[in-house]
Amino acid sequence: AQTVTQSQPEMSVQEAETVTLSCTYDTSESDYYLFWYKQPPSRQMILVIRQEAYKQQNATENRFSVNFQKAAKSFSLKISDSQLGDAAMYFCALGDSNYQLIWGAGTKLIIKP
């Protein structure tokens, strides 16, 4: 069975500093995708960043980057220069060969002003 584990229920960071959210996964598939989604309070889920498993280069999107360790099955999200608007639930998800997503339980990110 494919699983996604987010071991940090909650993280906090000072505004303008850097924070890393952890995610580990398990899959027997060789071709898959990994995602980080953000869900602000009472707002819709939005895609933050996507990583193709066949690519060795880590994906980046402005202040958001990932550390993809395929052998370790680890996919962490780094947020640089944290802003108040980054406060949200962050979900890690694994996309399987049927284009379905398997979700982690989420990490609540708190930004301290």
Added chain:
Amino acid sequence: DTGVSQDPRHKITKRGQNVTFRCDPISEHNRLYWYRQTLGQGPEFLTYFQNEAQLEKSRLLSDRFSAERPKGSFSTLEIQRTEQGDSAMYLCASSLVPETVGGYTFGSGTRLTVV
């Protein structure tokens, strides 16, 4: 196209009543998904469609839940004889496979409260 739309945004119903939610996906997307989410939890898969065909239903989905996607466009999710345990946010998402390779676009959700 302004994204995935869900209607209504909020629904309060009495236990035992039937409710129906609607989702309008991004028009060119061929996949449509329904999820349920409770506070502080990740999305829980309910069912998905590829075009008009319902390809998978969660085993957690009781017989009281039914979904349709006529003509492969909008979708409806009906819950019959609602129970208090059905109170949750119901999320709809769409994607274009294989192009977006699982990158979903979500709607804002319908929050159901059963009293």
